[in-house]
Structure formats: structure tokens, C-alpha cells
Amino acid sequence: MSKSSGVIAPRSEAEAFFAAHPDIDSIELIYTDMGGVPRGKRLRRHEVLAVYDSGRMMPGSITVVDITGQDTVETGLVWEDGDADRSMKPVPGTLVRTPWGGDHAAQFLTSFYELDGAPHDLDPRHVLGRVLDRFVADGLMPVLAIELEYYLVDPRRARDGSIRPARPGYSRDTPRNVEVYGLRELDDFRPFFDALYTAADGQGLPLESAISEFAPGQFELTLRHKPDGLRACDDAIMYKRLVKAVAQAHGLEATFMAKPFAEQAGSGMHIHVSVDDASGANIFASDDPEGTPALRHAIGGMIASVGDGFALFAPHANSYRRFKANSYAPVAPTWGVNNRTVSFRIPAGPPASRHVEHRACGADANPYLAAAAVLAGMHHGMTNRTDPGAAVVGNGYDRENSGGDKPPSNWFAAVDRFHASALMRDYLGDRFVDMFSIVKRVEQDNYFSVVPTLDYDWYLRNA
Template identity: 60%
Template sequence: MPANPVADPEECRAFMTAHPEVRFVEVVFTGLTGVPRGKRLRIDELPAVYDYGRFLPGSILVVDTQGADCEDTGLVWEDGDADRRARPVPGTLTLAPWLGPDVAEVMLSMYELDGAPNDLDPRHVLRRVLDRYAADGLTPVAACELEFYLVDMARGPNGEVLPARSVRTGRRPEGIQVYGLPELEDHAPFLRELWDTADIMGLPLEGAISEFAPAQVELTLHHKPDAMAAADDAVRYKRAVKGIAPRHGCEATFMAKPWADRAGSGFHVHVSFADATGANLCADDRPEGSDLLRHAIGGMKALMGDCMAILAP
């Protein structure tokens, strides 16, 4: 199985030449829980990350959503919390404007010390799946779409989460108002900065809608014939959203159900399968779609129980 490509050191040198203002860079690894973790480095440390990699402890592969070690995995004390080798992902070294004008970020992927892909890195898991598609002459075309709520940074009198107030009126939103335009205008400065940041980072961020609850928002990322890049887009986009929101007096939460009596926030993964000519093999003249589409739906139904270990860890 071929490993994911490792970024060329020339990418680092070109970036540093183009951005002499950058003093710090956050190296970001996303493990099985989807929570980004890593280090903030001085910019003069970055070339070594590109030339060889950066050591990270193996336990980072299996920490839980709250950042605690999962000792039962055997990757903490049993192997002495042994180092793995983290290497940069091509095309992910960008400015991170919400962190300041002198800060950049780059994604990492995890390898063993001998250079073999680490089995628990989600990027390598996905690569194995994509290799199986390639062997069948198929290319998944994918995009991710994440709903989230904008909430007040301060909690209510009983510690409850509250929808963020409008920057235009100062009022707290009420009612559903799905696809409401005033509800988007209530958070226009946040959305403007988010779109500007996405352009700087090379993220294919598209339109926004007001979703099915007060202060709930959804934006789309354009699909790509590269499911790995689409997944990377989602991770980088979510990190930017959460980083930008406090600059506008609120927080962004991607929790599935912040309120029991309001709409949940979904993470939609849009997938079709293309052949070597780029034709969509899920679509044909039948209303129910092609046999390939029906088999894909049947497979997801059959495996849904097992998938909950990943979908709801």
C-alpha cells in the first residue's frame, strides 16, 4: 500500500520566503476523535519538520475527546509512550489569520520511525480505503458539510448555553427561521472573516444558510475528486470556524445536540463515485439511481452498527 505523500521541503522554503512576517507555526495532528492536537513551534524549527519530521508521542494517537490518555490501548505505559514520526501534509502549510498576522499552520500525518504509515492515523486508514477504490477503477468524489451553532461566550444564570446575540440588534434570536436572511445578517462580520480566511487557506468554502434553529448556521465546502483532500478541508475549516468565532464575541459549537429540544447539528458527507472519464456512476436514468448507488446504501445500512464506534465515539 503506498503511503500518503509527504510534503516537499521546497514547499516550506517557498512559504517562508513569501511570508517573512511569520514567526510561529502550529503543527496539527487530528486523531481518531477528530480533535486537532499538536505544538506551536518557532518558524526556524519548521524546515527540520519538512526535512525529517517531528517526534510526537504515540499516546496522541489514542487520547479521548477530553485529551486524556487511553491506557487500555497499550500505547501509553506498555511501550514507554514511544515516539512516532509526524510529517507534514502537502498543501496544508498556510497562514492562520485568526491566530495573528505572524502565525501559520500545517497538518501532520503520523509514521513509524522506520517510515511505515501508522495504522491508527485516520489519514492512512482513509488511504487504504481509497486504494481499494482505485483498484476497482473508481474515484470517490466527496465534500463535507458541517452545521454548527454560534453561542454566547458567557453562560446563562443556571450554566446553560445561550444562542449568540445579533451584532446588529443586540437581541438574542428566537424561533426557527430556516433560510432566514436577517439571521445571516445578524452574524455578517463573522461570516465575512470566515470567507476571507478560507480564501487565504485555499479552502473551497461556498454559501451559508440559517439552519433549523436560532443561531444555527451551515456552510458548504465544494466537492473534490479527492476524498483525502475533502477530509482535510473539513478539519481545517472546522478549526478556523472555532478560532474566528471568539473574535466576534461568541463561540462555535459543532456538538451534535447542544439543546435537547432544538435541531441537532449534522456532519454530512456527500459522496459519489466516478469512473476514469469522470462520469458519475451513481446516477442513471432510473429514479432510484444506479445499482452501484443502491449497493452503497445497502452496505452503509448493513455496517451502521459497527460505524457508530467512529460516528459517535
């Protein structure tokens, strides 16, 4: 049982919320599946207190749906199980208003439990909780911040199905220039960003600086770090939903696809991690830019495990289009100080802020599962005092072919490696690794069963 993720919000939390917001009468119960997709139910006000008292029944098959929401019957957890119900129970601190849904709307996150009260072992939130329990047992607590890049695109596709960056309301021209860190690009979508900040403040999400990223229509806003790994990932889940909903309300589409445009930068999810001891002191803090031995051992574990966890860092077919040299998407298990060409970066900053930034994940990854794999590698490295080798100085992309255990280069190899990983099985659980692998292999079969237009362009006449 995960102690870290097993805390359930009390009834008093919902009672206080409804007392403060007597107009609320449309509340979405949200569960985050393996693919990171929010699923659930929309409830009336009078139904919600019962969820806080005893949970809400939902079929267990929701834990093994694929990215399209289809049951994965190959897991044996659908018909063989009778598609039996389990219980959704509320996550503390997540019952908040959703202004994009109107004046009477709200939402809350849930975790999945067995009927006997045990955390369901396939719930991504509980998978992360089990990894956090390893740190807690050692008197430690990871501190996380999650950065997400995304594109604003035109919700109307072209006739050939392609997409294009969103256009500002005053213009008929599609943006074409990169304009990294451009302020005009933020001004162009000011109504969207103003609404985003207002809604984030209303939901208690620690949303901070915004930048125009390395492609037209690409942006990144930062979430302040949290000394609670679960809550940091809850924030990321709520933030992604917030971005998509506010964009839709402004006639835009926000996408966290890893590589929506072949010729432009991909979108990453950067996970910043430090580790506090029982007194709240950062055990990575040091005057040395490379940090303490504990930080270097943590990086050593991340390097040793990145290939094993890559199916969680890059979970979809599109994910692998992002990894190209000189693209700010890392392609080798490298680390360095103040260097964005490596996979594991120690950012510049004061000694007390010393931490590591994991740069391998795509923005399409499930934050709970990606963080679980990152922290599993860190804990393994710290426990075994794993040496990361020398830090890279200069262009880390030059090290792409310099040897070492490179991450898998394609979706099939990544899932195979994940399925065979003793380390991932140790930290995430055998059944989770097996079920995730089955879901992904079925997705692979379904994805490659479709004949794309490119096949006709290349092979119709010439084959």
C-alpha cells in the same frame, strides 16, 4: 501501508510558502486525534523546514487520548510502550496563513508515521487512506463533499452551566425563533461570515453558500466536493478549526456538538459521495433518479453497515440526543430520492451529478473516521452487489419500526457493535477497532462516574 494517505509534502512546498510570506514566524503543527480534536505544537519559522525534511517527533500515546486529552492507559500504548516517539510529517497543500492568529501566524496538518516510515495504523487519516486504497485497486476514486452544521453561542455560560444562542452585537435579546433560511439571521452575524469567507479563500478552502438552519443560532456553509477523499476530509478539519477560531475572534463560540440544546435541532455532518472511474466519469450518473446499479449497490452496503459504523458516526454521549423522529436526524436505515426523512438520500439534480448523501453522522464525528466507515460500507455493497430494497416514498420516519437492522440507539450498544464488526475490522484494521473501542469504553466509564444535577433533582428526596 496506505498508498492513498502516504504522500508527504516536500521541503520545496514550505520553502515556497516562506518565500511568499517572509513575515511568518508562528506556525502550528496539527495532528487530528480519534476524537477529531486538533492537537500538536506551535513552532518557530526556523523549526519548520526540519519537519518537512524528516518529521517532528511526538509521543505515540497521542493516538489514544480521549476527548478530554487524557492518555488512555488501558490501551497498553502508554507506559508499556515507554510512551515512545513516532514522527509527524506534513500533509501536502495544508501550510496556510491563519489570520485569526495575527499577522505572523500559519498552520499545517500532519499525519503520523512509525520511525521506519510506515503509516501509523491508528492515525485517522491513514485509516481512511486504507479504505480509499480498496477503491483505487478497483480503478475507482470516491468524490466527497462534507457539509457541517454548527451553532454560534454566547461564550459566557449561565450560572447553572447552560448555554444560549449568540446575540447579534446590536441586541441584548437572545434569538428564540427558528427562522430557517432567514437572511436577517445571516446579516446579524455579517462580520463573522465576512471574516470566515476571507480566511477560507486565503487557505484555499472551497467554501460556498451559507444558510440559517433549523434553530436560532444554527448555520450551515457548504464545502465544494473534491475528487480526492482525503483532501475533502482535510478541508473539513481545517474548516472546523477556521470556524471556531474566527468565532472566538468575534467574541462568539462555535460548537459542533451534535445536540447542544434539548429543545432545538441537532447538528449533522452530511457526507455526499459519488465515485469516478479511471477516466474521471461518475459511475453513478444516470437519467434514472435512482441512479445506476452501482449506486444502488453502494446504498445497499451503507444500509447493511450503518449499525456497524455507528460508533464513528455518533462517537460521544451527547451524539445520541440528536436522534429523534421528525427532527431531520435519520432514525432508520432507509433510502430515497429527494427525501430528507431518510438516512441515505439521492439528491435531485442533473444525471451527471448523481450521488448519495449519508445523513446519519453528527457534526461531532471525526470526518476521517466517519468517511472511512461510509466508504467501507459503499465498497462492500458494490463488491457484493447488495440490494438496498425499495426506495422510501414519503415520510421515512414512518419506517422507524418497520423492521430491518436499525442502528444502535445508545452509546454503549454502538461501541459494542463496532468492536464486534467483522466488516469494520476488515476495512479499518483490527488494532484500530480494538484501540478505538477501548478509548470509548474508558470515556463511557468516566462520563457516567459524574453525578449530574438532574440526579439530585429527581432522586435526592424521592429515592
